[in-house]
Amino acid sequence: MGVREWFERAKAFVAEVGQEVRRVTWPTSREIAGATAVVIAATAALALLLAFYDLLISNVLLVILR
DSSP states (O other): OOHHHHHHHHHHHHHHHHHHHHHOOOOOHHHHHHHHHHHHHHHHHHHHHHHHHHHHHHHHHHHHHO
16 A cells, blocks of 8 residues: 555545534533533442441451451
8 A cells, every 4th residue: 555545545534534523413511411410429429338348348357356
């Protein structure tokens, strides 16, 4: 494959990507805010769960090692 053919294929690829991007249905601001809230809530819940397990395991080990 020559350099000229490579550039022609790259040019066609970029054009196809542009066509696909125009066809995408982008989320609304409300949808983005809702998804972000779900991610933040799930992250906070998981952090609390891990903190609880950490505290539980620490106390169990303290009792065992005494």
